[in-house]
Amino acid sequence: MNKIKNHSRIAEFAIKRPVTITMLLLALLVVGFISYTQIPVEMMPTGFNPPFLGVYVPYRNANPKEIEQQIAKPMEEQIRTIPGISEVTTRSFSSGAWVWVEFHSGVDMDIAYDQVRDRVERARLEMPDDVDRIMIRKFGPDNSSIMNVAISIPPDIDDPYYMVEHFIKTPLERIDGVASVDIYGADEKIIQILLDDQKIKAYNINLFETIQKLRNDNFNMSSGWVMEGGKKFYLRSVNKYKSIEEIRNIPIRGTALKLKDVATIKFEPPEKVWYQRINGEDALKLEISKENMANTVEISHKVHRMLEQFQKDPRFKGMKFNILFDQGHEIEQSIDNLKSSAIWGALFAVLILYFFLRRLRMTLIVAIAIPMSVMISLIAMYFIGWTLNVITMMGLMISVGMVVDNSIVVLENIYRHQSAGMKTRKAAVFGTGEVSLAVTLATLTSIVVFVPILIMKDDVGFFRFYLQRVGLPVIFSLLASLLVALVMIPLATSKFPLKGRLREKGIILKGLNLYKKILNWSLQHRVQVSLILIAMFVSTLFIAKKVPSSDNMGGRSSRIFLIFDLPQNISLDEVNEYFREVERAIMEQRDRLDISTMDLRFRKDFARIVIYQNVLDNKSWYELLWEKLTDIFSDHPEKITNRDRLLAELKKLVPKKPGVKLRTSWRGGASSDEGTVSVVLYGDDTGKLTELAEEVERRLQLLPGVISTETSLETGNDEMQITLDRDALRRSGLSPNQVAFTLMYAVRGIDVSKFQANDREIQIRIQLEEADRKNFMQLRNLTFSNREGKNVPLGALAKFQVNKGFGEIVRTDGKTNIEVKATTTMENMRKLSADIDRVMQGFTLPYGYSWSKGKRFSRWMQQNQNFAGALLISVIFVTILMGILFESFILPLSVLISIPLSFFGAFLALYITG
Structure with a gap:
């Protein structure tokens, strides 16, 4: 009897101090409600910094091989000196280069960002002079756009980009919490200097010198200071272009010849490359991104109000604003749906309780555990700095059905003692004490399942981060439900006695009778039952293999x-x-x-x-x-x-x-x-990799369900390779640099400087007229003026050969690789992996070359390993906990038999539902 009393000291204290306990519980409810009103609302949890950084260097109309040598490799060599790096991947293509840097889990990404920026600045010294922008990007939920807005532009607006940038983008970026607004579907007007090739030849103009002059003449420079009359005067050399007309009248070669005599100077958007349409109509699009930790819902409301103001502004007459994507609205909708589902779930839980208990007072006492547990969880979430989002709400929803379990067990035992004639207060104490160990054990075994999630590590951290956001709310709720069961339930039953006998009727009584018959039969036929259970467990292994394993x-x-x-x-x-x-x-x-x-x-x-x-x-x-x-x-x-x-x-x-x-x-x-599998080949020689890729592609076509195959080389453009003849250059008095750079300036074009207008800077770009750079013959006839003033055509200085260019050159940790992709209708990752192994069987590689199944398979395998590891550790923790509480080795093992049997039901349900 004393042992029972010791186990129910909490219940005894609650019954002796009812006012204190009631006030404490009310205080928890009030603080919980305040926490609910103050906790930030987001779509996804904040605080996850993926160990990835991306560096993008735009460099238009260039050869991928050239970009690899001049941009990607210098950055790769510098970045690989940073400690804590797991992998460096570079991608070189015709419009620039990406460097993807993956760090080990646990690296401080703010420090890593600074280190990457430092290494990129070092590498910049080795890059071409006309590389003007390098963008370093962090990746994570907070870095993606939260709103996309389409703007239909009337045809009478002369400069839509300028209007949107200065009168729409700028006010939106001033909204507190908005990080950036990007414009798509329109190009900024630039000053284009389009050279006429025939006039360049007719006037015998040195194109290289002319372009260098335009690059160097537009400047303002601080030139020191002088003293005059006791005053200090700072000197400033002013040579900036003051108007477009001044640019037109720039003298060429120190003669009366002006730039406008050999070129067309226009102020208009550059040659259109990208096209944007919304629902079949031309439109601009704004992508709005928020600052880290800013409230998405609040920003969404502010942007909505500003768009309404724009719609009323006469400057934007005829323009229509259409919100394509609004994460703030999706958040509100998702949270409202989850709240509604949680309320309905709680209501159904209460109805089911009443169906079985058949006592309104008992049902209401147990039902109080739901709001109490949820409110205590919200308090914990608020004070650890979490947000209310679809992930944490999912955890709270899971806990709604679990928090009443402890209260039901305690209440039923108290009622049993009261029905046996024990006094109300004594029944509350004894009833709670008898089952306190059982409910505590049940709660703790549920909690320890989530412990591996809290302590385990994976390479990216994604798995642990998001499962923590599901698991901790469940843990908080279960601990709160234990507190409610051991404190509030005995207090409530002591003040509101449970009267009458609980009599099962109808279907409940039939169910109990059926259960008794099954139990009696099982106890009398232990061998047969054991064989059935063993058969169920063995069949689970076969069923599990039949269940598809997918990463989608x-x-x-x-x-x-x-x-x-x-x-x-x-x-x-x-x-x-x-x-x-x-x-x-x-x-x-x-x-x-x-x-x-x-x-x-x-x-x-x-x-x-x-x-x-x-x-x-x-x-x-x-x-x-x-x-x-x-x-x-x-x-x-x-x-x-x-x-x-x-x-x-x-x-x-x-x-x-x-x-x-x-x-x-x-x-x-x-x-x-998504929908593709790949084999990645690694090596040093791109030509050899190309040969191997052809054989891999042939093998992947044998996979079942394959729709198409491709290699990363297939998207490459045909390229004209121009090999300069050094002897011809020497005889002509021209340098390789002069020829190569002039060719680049003329065909690809170059941004020479910027013109400072009253309200903005305007890019100045020089290039041959489009009509003079359309075909190979025009390219061969492009002339270069030597020191003697003679024009030498490119055809006399170089050899021309058409080859298949690389669409994209990829390097991983210093090794070039080619990816062979197969688009497939099959989603079963386990079978796909086995099929790839089968078709690749017997594929031999030269020394120094290797292959892998690509990132998708490595991520899938890592996820499976993480889940399996978490499951194993959970079982071990449950065993340890039960051993401590039971002080027995046998009892925990007898309980653990239920775990493999539960897999039978889980896998059978997955198999039946597909």
């Missing part, structure tokens, strides 16, 4: 991405006409596919379509459930909302065209690997 989840996504790789032999007019057909095909099915907006952005060799689905506004859980069931069980649902089914439908709708390759994604980004 189904469901609904508000955005779908269609990514197109286009052939090189197609004209821009053909590309434009093709996407008109794509737009028509998709927009005709707009209602059935539940599409709100289609955002198309394309250039000659690449395109991306973003499909925005309608947001699920003001729909209750039962309406969503009905839509989900309709989508699952109907072959032709009224509206397609399931992500996988929508992707499949969009693939069918997109018109087929030779050479056009389509990829799909719901994550975004041109490099998405």
Whole structure:
């Protein structure tokens, strides 16, 4: 008896000090409500800094090999000296270079950012002089755009980019919490100096010297100071261009010849490369990003109010603002849906309790555990600095059904003692004391399952971070429910006695009788039951192998991405006409596919379509459930909302065209690997890698379910390789640098300087007229003026050869690699991995070369290892905890038998539902 009393000291204290306990519980409710009103609301948890950094160097109209040698390699060599780096990958392509830096988990990314910036500045000394921008980007949930806004521009607006940048972008960026606003679909006007090749030749102008003069003449320079009359005067040499007319009248070669005599000087947007359309109409698009830790919902509301002001402003007459994507609205909608689901879940829990308990007083006493536990969890989340988001809300929803378990056990035992005639206060103390160990053990065993998640490490940290945001709210709620069960329940039952006998009726009584019969039979046939359990466990192993293992989840996504790789032999007019057909095909099915907006952005060799689905506004859980069931069980649902089914439908709708390759994604980004598997070849010789890639591609075509295969070389342009003849250069009195740079200036063009207008800086770009750089013959006839004033054509100085260029050159940790991709309909990662091993069997590589299955498989394997490790550690912790509490080796083992048997039900359900 004394032992029981010792186990119920908490209950005894609560019953003796009812006012104190009641006030403390009320205080927790009040603080919990205040925490709920003050806790920030986000879509996803903040605070996760992925161990990745990206460095992007734009360098237009260049050869990938040239970019690799002059930009990518210098950065790679410098960045690899930073401690804590796991992998460095460089990608060199025709418009610039990306360097992807992956660090080991645990590295301080703020320090890493500073170190990368320092190394990039060192590498900049080895890069070409006309590299003017280097962007270092952090990656994470806070770095993506939170709103996309489309702006339709009337045709009478002369400079849409200037208007949007100065009168729309600037006010939006002044909003507190907005980090940046990017403009897509329009180009800034520049001063273009378009040289006439015929006039250059006629006037015998040295193109190299002329361009150098334009680069060097536009400047203001501080020149020191002098003393005059006891005063100090600072000197400043002023030579900046004051007007476009002044640029037109720049003298050439010190004669009466002016720049306007040999070139056309225009102030207009550059040659259009990218095209943007929203729902089939030309439009601009704004992508709004927020500052780290800024509140997305608040920013969204402020942007909405400012857009309403813009719409009323007479300066923007005829312009329409259409919000394509609003993460703030999605957050509010998601949180509201989760709140509604949690409330309905709690209500159902209470109804089920009443169905079994058949006592309103007992039901209400147990039901109090739900709000109390949730409020205490919110207090803990608030004080550790977490936000309320879909992940933490998921944890709270999971806990709603678990927090009543302890209270039910304690209440039922107290009621049993009261029914046996024990006095109310004594029954509360004894009833709580008898089961306190059981409920404590049950709570702690549930909690220790999450402990491995809190302490384990993975290379990226993503797995641990997000599961912590699910697990800790559950832990807080379970601990709170234990407190409620051991303190509040005995107090409530001592003040509000449970009267009457609990009599089971109808289906409950039948269920109990059936259970007794099964239990009696099991005890009398122990061998047969053991064999059945062993058979269930063994069958679990076979069923588990039949369950597909995928790295993608189904469901609904508000955005779908269609990514197109286009052939090189197609004209821009053909590309434009093709996407008109794509737009028509998709927009005709707009209602059935539940599409709100289609955002198309394309250039000659690449395109991306973003499909925005309608947001699920003001729909209750039962309406969503009905839509989900309709989508699952109907072959032709009224509206397609399931992500996988929508992707499949969009693939069918997109018109087929030779050479056009389509990829799909719901994550975004041109490099998405969804629906593809790859084999990556590593080595030093690109030519050898190309030969090996052809054999790998042939093997991957043997995979089941393969739609298409490609290598990272296939998207390369044909390139004209110009090999300079050193003897011819020497005889002509020209240097290789002079020829190469003049060729680059004339064909690719160069930004020579900036013109300072009253309200902005305007880029000055020089280049040959488009009509003078269209074909190889014009290129061969391009002339170079030597010191003697003679014009020498390029054809006399170099040899020309057309080769297949690289679309992209990739290096990983100093080794060049080629990726061979296969687009497949199969999602079972386990079978895909085995199939790749099968088709690659017998593939031999030269010394120094190797291959891997790519990042997608390595991430999938790491996830599986993390889950398996977490499961194993959880079982060990549960065993240790039960051994400590039971002071026994046998009892914990007998309980642990239920774990492998639970897998039978879990895998069977996955197998049946597919």
